[in-house]
Amino acid sequence: MSPSHAVATLIALSLTLAAPLIAADRPRVVFVCGDHEYGGETTMPLFAAELEKHYGLSATVLTAQPDQNSEENIPGLEALSTADLAVLFLRWRRLPQEQLRHIEAYVKSAKPLMGFRTTSHAFKYPKGHPLEAWNGFAADAFGAPPGWGADGHTHYGHDCSTDVSVIPGAESHPILTGVTGPFHVRSWLYQVLPKWPPADATRLLAGHAINPNKPAEDNPVAWAWKNMHGARTFFTTLGHPEDFKAEPLQRVLVNAVHWCLDRPPPNPWKGPFKMDAAYHGMVRPDKQKPK
Numbered sequence: 001m002s003p004s005h006a007v008a009t010l011i012a013l014s015l016t017l018a019a020p021l022i023a024a025d026r027p028r029v030v031f032v033c034g035d036h037e038y039g040g041e042t043t044m045p046l047f048a049a050e051l052e053k054h055y056g057l058s059a060t061v062l063t064a065q066p067d068q069n070s071e072e073n074i075p076g077l078e079a080l081s082t083a084d085l086a087v088l089f090l091r092w093r094r095l096p097q098e099q100l101r102h103i104e105a106y107v108k109s110a111k112p113l114m115g116f117r118t119t120s121h122a123f124k125y126p127k128g129h130p131l132e133a134w135n136g137f138a139a140d141a142f143g144a145p146p147g148w149g150a151d152g153h154t155h156y157g158h159d160c161s162t163d164v165s166v167i168p169g170a171e172s173h174p175i176l177t178g179v180t181g182p183f184h185v186r187s188w189l190y191q192v193l194p195k196w197p198p199a200d201a202t203r204l205l206a207g208h209a210i211n212p213n214k215p216a217e218d219n220p221v222a223w224a225w226k227n228m229h230g231a232r233t234f235f236t237t238l239g240h241p242e243d244f245k246a247e248p249l250q251r252v253l254v255n256a257v258h259w260c261l262d263r264p265p266p267n268p269w270k271g272p273f274k275m276d277a278a279y280h281g282m283v284r285p286d287k288q289k290p291k
C-alpha cells in the first residue's frame with residue numbers, strides 16, 4: 001500500500017468510526033472510490049472531511065482494497081443503504097454481484113448521485129459476462145457516455161489541459177452560485193459530444209482543450225440531470241488531483257452536493273480548502289495507458 005493510500009485509508013476509517021457520534025439528522029454522504037490513475041482514494045477523503053467540518057454533513061469513504069488497482073473489491077458498500085447521497089469515483093471495476101447489488105439498490109432508490117471523470121467507464125466486465133451490461137452504467141445513471149470508446153468517448157492526450165468556463169445561460173443554476181470563470185485545470189479534456197450529456201441535461205461548464213494531440217472541439221465538463229429513476233445527478237469529467245486546487249471547482253462541487261441533497265447553496269461559502277494530492281498515474285506497468 002502506497003503512503004498516500006495509507007493516509008487516505010486512515011482518514012476514511014476515522015470518518016467511518018466517527019459516524020455514530022454524528023447527529024442523526026445530518027445528511028450522510030457515502031463516497032465510493034476505486035480508480036487506477038487519479039487518486040480518488042486520496043482526494044475524496046479530503047473533500048469528505050471538508051463537508052463534515054464546515055457544511056454539517058456526515059461522510060463515509062469506501063475505497064478499493066488493498067489498493068486502487070484492486071478491481072474486484074470495495075468493502076463496506078452496504079453503507080449505501082443509509083446514504084442520502086452517493087459520490088462515485090470509479091474506473092473499470094469488476095465487482096462481484098454481492099457487492100454490486102448495493103450500488104444497484106441505491107441507484108434504483110432514486111436517491112441522488114455525483115460522479116467524477118472515469119466513472120463514465122466505471123465498470124469493465126469481459127464480453128459475455130453476466131454483468132457485462134454494467135459497462136454502460138454511466139449512461140443511465142449520469143447521462144455520461146456508456147463506457148470508454150463508446151459514442152466517440154475519448155480524450156486529447158496527456159499533454160493537454162483544459163480552460164473551463166461557465167456555459168452561457170447556466171449562470172443562475174444553484175450549482176454555479178458564486179462561480180466565475182474562466183479557470184484552468186490540469187485534466188486533459190474528455191470528448192463526450194455529440195450524444196452526451198442528454199438533451200434534457202443542464203450543461204453547466206464547458207472545457208476548451210489547451211495543447212490537444214488532435215483537433216479538439218469544446219465539450220461539456222460538468223452537467224446536472226434527472227436520471228431514468230428520477231434522481232438528481234451531477235457529473236463532471238474533471239478529476240485530476242491538481243484540478244481540486246482551483247477554488248471555482250471546489251465551489252462547484254460543494255454547491256453540487258447541496259443541490260443533490262435538495263438544499264440551497266451554502267451561505268456563506270466556507271472555502272477555499274486544501275486538497276493537495278499528487279498525481280501518481282498508473283502505477284502498475286501491466287495496466288493499459290491511462291484514460
